[in-house]
Amino acid sequence: MKKSRKNRNHHNKETAREEKPSRPFRKYMKKKLALTFFLVALVLFGLTVAVGFIGKEKEEEYGQRVLAQQTASSGVIPFRRGEITDRNGTVLAANEAVYNLILDPSVIGSSQNIQNPTLDLLVECYGCDRAELEKLIADQPASQYIRYKLRMSGEERDKFLTRKEEINNNMEIRDKIEGVWFETEYKRIYPYSTLACDLIGFASKDGASGSYGIEQYYNERLAGVSGRTYRYINEDSDAEQVIREAKDGDTVVSTIDVNLQSLVEEQIKKFNEEIGSKNTAVVVMDPNNGEVLAMASYPYFDLNDPTDLTVSGYYTEEEAAAMSEKDRLEALTGLWSNYVTQALYEPGSTAKPLTIAAGLEEGKLSESNSYVCDGGWDYAEGKRINCHRLAGHGTLDLEGAIVESCNDALIQIGQQIGTGVFCKYQPVFGLGSRTGIDLPGEENGILKKEEEMSEIDLVTNSFGQNFNATVIQMAAAHCSLINGGQYYVPHVVKEIIRSDGTVVETMDKTLVRETVSESTSEFLKKAMTAMVDEQRPWSTAIPGYEIGGKTGTAEKLPREDRKYVVSFTSFLPASDPEYFMMVVIDEPNVEDQSTGGHATNLTRSLWEAIIPYLNLFPTRETGEAPSETASPEGPAAAEAPEGAEAPENAEAPEEAGRPGNAENPEEAGAPGNGDGAENPENGQPAGNGEAPGAEEPGNEGAPEGGAQTPEGGADPSGETEVSEGGYSGGIFQGDFE
Secondary structure, three states: OOOOOOHHHHHHHHHHHHOOOOOOHHHHHHHHHHHHHHHHHHHHHHHHHHHHHHHOOOOOHHHHHHHHHHHEEEEEEEEOOEEEEEEEEEEEEEEEEEEEEOOHHHHHHHHHHHHHHHHHHHHHHHOOOOHHHHHHHHOOOOOOOEEEEEEOOHHHHHHHHHHHHHHHOOOOOOOOOOOEEEEEEEEEOOOOOOOOOHOOOOOOOOOEEOHHHHHOHHHHHHHOOOEEEEEEEEEOOOOOEEEEEOOOOOEEOOOOOHHHHHHHHHHHHHHHHHEEEEEEEEEEEOOOOOOOEEEEOOOOOOHHHHHHHHOOOOOOOHHHHHHOOHHHHHHHHHHHHHHHHHHOOHHHHHHHHHHHHHHHHOOOOOOOOOEEEOOEEEEEEEEEEOOOOOOOEEEEEHHEEEEEEEEHHHHHHHHHHHHHHHHHHHHHHHOOOOOOOOOOOOOOEEOOOOHHOOOOHHHHHHHOOOEOOOOOHHHHHHHHHOOOEEEEEEEEEEEEEOOOOOOEOOOOOOEEEEOOOHHHEEEEEEEEHHHHHHOOOOOOOOOOOOEEEEEEEEEOHHHHHOOOEEEEEEEEEEOOOEEEEOOOOOOOOOOOOOOOOHHHHHHHHHHHHHHHHHHOOOOOOOOOOOOHHOOOOOOOOOOOOOOOOOOOOOOEEEEEEEEOOOOOOOOOOOOOOOEEEEEEOOOOOOOOOOOOOOOOEEEEOOOOOOOOOOOEEEEOOOOOOOOEEEEEEEEEEEEHH
């Protein structure tokens, strides 16, 4: 039976009332939805702010990450290491482009029409192993960057590129050369090979770091920053590239003159071909600003191949091949070290002008002072420090003490000025501390402290014995003596220039202090000029030119070996010096190293070569130089060979008349057992007549180093010893300048 329509409608209304939510429920839901929406919006807003903040702060970092994730390939753009030039712009250290062969297996292996011809061409051009190439492609099919052949020349690169173009442009074949490209790098080259090797130093293969010399000291300026290329696929699937350019290093302009440097090295080479030495060093400076115009030493090395020990001929190929790895490393270290700044030696008589200068400045001395040289100084019963002239020089004034290089006079001068004044002025002249030259590894030197200095220490120090200095220290000190008393920091770099040509730094002269007065400087210039004019029998004098100078000789430990370092400081024009030179020869290859005037002769040869180049005009009437008219014979009965041990009765030995090294005669040598030393235990001179060993007064704490050897070591005794007034068994002997 069917329900009536009325009943059905009533039933539907009841059902609808039951399903319709109540009004309070609807309000609750609206509030909940609104809260949810607000929270979601707040979170989204916070995320937006955070992303914006991060994007602003780390845009570059995340940009690189995105690029890296999208990168199809990337490569380094190498920087060019800054050049090193001489003062006139001649390039001493440059860069040459080289190329790395890069393989892209993902491209090469994508088709046989690419792989086969590409591998064939690699074999054809470079003799590559095809089986090796096929295995490389098969093992790394997805790789896009494999450095396969490194540091190729431009000619080698062009050989491949030319053939690639020929094949790819041949429309008659389907073969294509793809997946091979070349990455550019730069290698350091030195156009002049061995020239100024100690001064320049050398750089690593990638140019990122320097070793020794200017390359090391100015590495932060010379090294640049590599750039990078990023190749990636954008959102439209198109290939794009981002390039971050490399920043090249700065150019360093040195103070040296390449022509002057060449002349100096030519004379050093000639000397070592004729005579030879363990080390021969020369430094030429402008005394008025501290600029180093030339700095060279023997043995030298090839900057383009610094590990080759045989370049200078110091080591033969057989000797180099027979070396152990340790010996080879030691030899290389010695070869690379700079004798001018890193070797310690006792300066000998080149220090005498410093002693006299100290006394003049403190008013302890005057030019009118006189001293009587009777051939030596007795410091104990039967113990004597001899002058090189055993019969004595007689009465000498202050200038005569320098001209004759009289030890006896200098001993009296040292005692006259006293320990306090002497020790005060050694640091004033820059001894005992680094000069500050802009080269790495400079040594300090070793001095005796005032409170530790005994009478015998003062005596020996006064004429240049028993303290250690470097060549550059003595050179800088002498420059201050002759330029009016201004001590300038020696330096080897003139200015630094950016790759765009902008000068970013200029190294002007740096005045550290005043060492002496103008009057003291004038006196010393006059005295050292007289010393050169009166040299016998070897002389530095050159007709028409005023040259001032001072000699020095150092007898090294062990004394009985009779090995010497001979030296000569000189300057011209003597009245107003423009150029200063110091020559040091460590162990000349002769039987008696203290004779022959080797330092003097080399100095003269250097000036004769340099003067025409510098276009220096004569300042005197030309004529015969004093040395040309001098008799080669010395007063046999009066002169003691420098280095000879005198009998206790002060009688001249038979060989006393042998000429010395250019100073009246300064470096004459005779048999002897070397300089003696103070007894280190009681501070008294040894009295047994024999050399007491490796100890030397005034050299306590000396490194096992004295003069640096090419092998990188030093004298086995730990210090160099001078023969200029050295003493052995209580009896001085040696150079006695």
